[in-house]
Amino acid sequence: MTADTNRPLLQVDQAARHFNIRPVAGSPGGLLRAVDGVSLDLNAGETLGVVGESGCGKSTLARLVVGLLPPSSGQIRLQGGDLWERGAVGVERRRQCQMVFQNPAGSMNPRRTVGASVVEPLQARGVKRTEDIMVHMLERVGLPAQFAGRMPHQLSGGQQQRASIARALIARPALVVHDEAIASLDISLQAQILNLLVELQEELGTAYLFISHDLAAVQAISHRVVVMYLGEVVETASASDFADRPQHPYSIALRNATLTPDPQVERQRSETVLSGDVPSPINPPSGCRFRTRCPMAQAVCAEQRPVLRQVGLGHSVACHLVTAVSARQEATC
Numbered sequence: 001m002t003a004d005t006n007r008p009l010l011q012v013d014q015a016a017r018h019f020n021i022r023p024v025a026g027s028p029g030g031l032l033r034a035v036d037g038v039s040l041d042l043n044a045g046e047t048l049g050v051v052g053e054s055g056c057g058k059s060t061l062a063r064l065v066v067g068l069l070p071p072s073s074g075q076i077r078l079q080g081g082d083l084w085e086r087g088a089v090g091v092e093r094r095r096q097c098q099m100v101f102q103n104p105a106g107s108m109n110p111r112r113t114v115g116a117s118v119v120e121p122l123q124a125r126g127v128k129r130t131e132d133i134m135v136h137m138l139e140r141v142g143l144p145a146q147f148a149g150r151m152p153h154q155l156s157g158g159q160q161q162r163a164s165i166a167r168a169l170i171a172r173p174a175l176v177v178h179d180e181a182i183a184s185l186d187i188s189l190q191a192q193i194l195n196l197l198v199e200l201q202e203e204l205g206t207a208y209l210f211i212s213h214d215l216a217a218v219q220a221i222s223h224r225v226v227v228m229y230l231g232e233v234v235e236t237a238s239a240s241d242f243a244d245r246p247q248h249p250y251s252i253a254l255r256n257a258t259l260t261p262d263p264q265v266e267r268q269r270s271e272t273v274l275s276g277d278v279p280s281p282i283n284p285p286s287g288c289r290f291r292t293r294c295p296m297a298q299a300v301c302a303e304q305r306p307v308l309r310q311v312g313l314g315h316s317v318a319c320h321l322v323t324a325v326s327a328r329q330e331a332t333c
Ligand code: SF4
Pocket: 248, 249, 250, 288, 289, 290, 291, 292, 294, 295, 296, 297, 298, 301, 306, 318, 319, 320, 321, 322
């Protein structure tokens, strides 16, 4: 497949994924809007971080982007072409998108050796001589060659995640989606895996969609950040702009929930904190979906759905009061 260098590598255009939920014991069921009109793009070799709480639709978005789920509406394009194009072209596009899951043991066949799992993407492309490529890839992610003969359960959690990364990258895909890929690891291992991902990206030029509830991890690895709430994008910005000046009340609350070792930054925090749970995506609030938890909500927020508006270069926010939010932030800093 020839890359179209004039377009972003990945273009998600108003993608939605809805599920019909049947009523069960006391729950009425209905249409679950897991992803509801998301648009974003990602350039070759770039990392786009997607952050939000559990239940915000991040994992469904991950599955849409790697072709594990078709969208209910909207379109996902890779290298300018529809990810779901019929025939061999569509299959090849979906092969260009690999995924690293939160639970590495679950993504490898427990009855096959680590080496046999790692080479699967190569074999799917008809590559016959896989041994040298596999050994090189294992060593590149920090695993000795002899680990190829071990079973997944004989590896630690960190080693399993390194093997998952080797499997995702071995066939040189254009894009890897990391869905909470470091969430099950302890803090020191998380830092090691993030550093490894950055090194591999510099070496291979692979684009990453890095999906996490952990804002600190997202900011550490991403060039740009997207914030999702209840199936929608509420803010998108460069990582540096977002770190300095998040503007949506939800983004500010997420930042305030993230501890920082810098006491000066701690003192400068605004008072916006996150309370309550994410409402049901089966029956989301009218207007702004964040209004039931937003300390700045006003009457208009229940009546009109805010759309993303540009507030700076590459920085967009979906909030009726975005100017007021900015002013309040400045007053508290
Ligand atoms: Fe809060 Fe209203 Fe902005 Fe929604 S639109 S984030 S409820 S101020």
